[in-house]
Amino acid sequence: ILNVEQSPQSLHVQEGDSTNFTCSFPSSNFYALHWYRWETAKSPEALFVMTLNGDEKKKGRISATLNTKEGYSYLYIKGSQPEDSATYLCASSRDDKIIFGKGTRLHILP
Amino acid sequence: GAGVSQSPSNKVTEKGKDVELRCDPISGHTALYWYRQSLGQGLEFLIYFQGNSAPDKSGLPSDRFSAERTGGSVSTLTIQRTQQEDSAVYLCASSLGEGLARAETQYFGPGTRLLVL
Numbered sequence: 637i638l639n640v641e642q643s644p645q646s647l648h649v650q651e652g653d654s655t656n657f658t659c660s661f662p663s664s665n666f667y668a669l670h671w672y673r674w675e676t677a678k679s680p681e682a683l684f685v686m687t688l689n690g691d692e693k694k695k696g697r698i699s700a701t702l703n704t705k706e707g708y709s710y711l712y713i714k715g716s717q718p719e720d721s722a723t724y725l726c727a728s729s730r731d732d733k734i735i736f737g738k739g740t741r742l743h744i745l746p
Numbered sequence: 747g748a749g750v751s752q753s754p755s756n757k758v759t760e761k762g763k764d765v766e767l768r769c770d771p772i773s774g775h776t777a778l779y780w781y782r783q784s785l786g787q788g789l790e791f792l793i794y795f796q797g798n799s800a801p802d803k804s805g806l807p808s809d810r811f812s813a814e815r816t817g818g819s820v821s822t823l824t825i826q827r828t829q830q831e832d833s834a835v836y837l838c839a840s841s842l843g844e845g846l847a848r849a850e851t852q853y854f855g856p857g858t859r860l861l862v863l
Contacts (some may be wrong), residue, residue: 640788668849679750680837681852687849725789729849736781738788 640728642737649716650745656712657740659726663707670731671700671711674739675722683711683724716744748772752838758839758861767823767858769838772780776843779852780813780823782834783788796822796843828862845854 641660668687674680678710684693689704697714713720713735723739749769759765769793771778792806795815806812810828815821825832839852 670851672854679856680839682851682853685849685851716847727789732849734791734852735848736789736791738786 638727640719640735640737641699642648642724642726642740644740645738646741646743648743649713650746651716651718654712654714655716655718655742655744656710659709659711659728660711660727660735661707661735661737662730663704664694665730666728667732668709669704669709670700670727670734671709672725672727673722680725694723708726711740716742717745718746720744748847748854749849750810752778752836752855752858754858755856756859756861758863761830763826764824764826765828765860767825767836767838767860768831769821769823769855771819771838771840772778772853773819774839775853776818777841778815778821779839779841780821781837781839783833783837784831787834792836793822828860830862833852833860833862 638677643658668685670685671683673683674744678739686702691702698710700710721744723741725739727734727736776797778795781789783789792807793813808825813823835855835857837857839854841850841852848862
């Protein structure tokens with residue numbers, strides 16, 4: 637994989653349900669993996685940056701894991717709330733460049 | 747504290763006109779990035795400034811695009827002879843610029859929404 641791929645592209649989740657989505661990235665020359673949340677009409681906001689294989693980060697109901705050997709990261713949201721509706725971007729830093737995925741658009745249904 | 751600011755927030759222009767987009771990074775951040783997001787696409791890297799080093803212009807899509815950063819702070823992205831395919835959200839971000847700057851957390855501005863008619 638030379639690009640950063642995110643799946644699914646779009647996701648509808650019932651309020652209160654938990655969900656997760658995937659970021660795949662080149663595993664060679666890896667330096668860091670970033671997750672950002674981008675709400676409509678706002679700036680992208682940093683959630684996590686992870687560098688080590690097996691890293692797990694948590695922020696409230698949101699957590700992320702990292703597998704640098706196989707080149708993927710999962711973002712988990714527990715007990716989805718309306719305010720979680722946003723586009724979630726991941727970005728891979730390698731060779732002193734940063735490449736963003738196209739994002740997963742999450743819609744929380746009331 | 748003050749975050750990254752961009753102006754204008756929205757810009758509508760006619761094909762063939764030049765436009766200038768402005769970015770004010772967070773004070774003390776030496777690294778500055780420009781990206782754009784076209785409809786249905788991911789964030790596309792355009793240009794990167796780090797301190798006094800020559801900028802990385804490898805993402806600029808054509809020679810109609812240029813950017814400068816004066817005094818290591820404010821940056822202006824200029825698009826000459828705009829085309830309809832230039833319509834996008836243009837985002838600026840800054841980071842501290844320590845070590846491997848592009849591995850750092852980037853702080854984004856609210857973006858400029860450019861529409862070329």
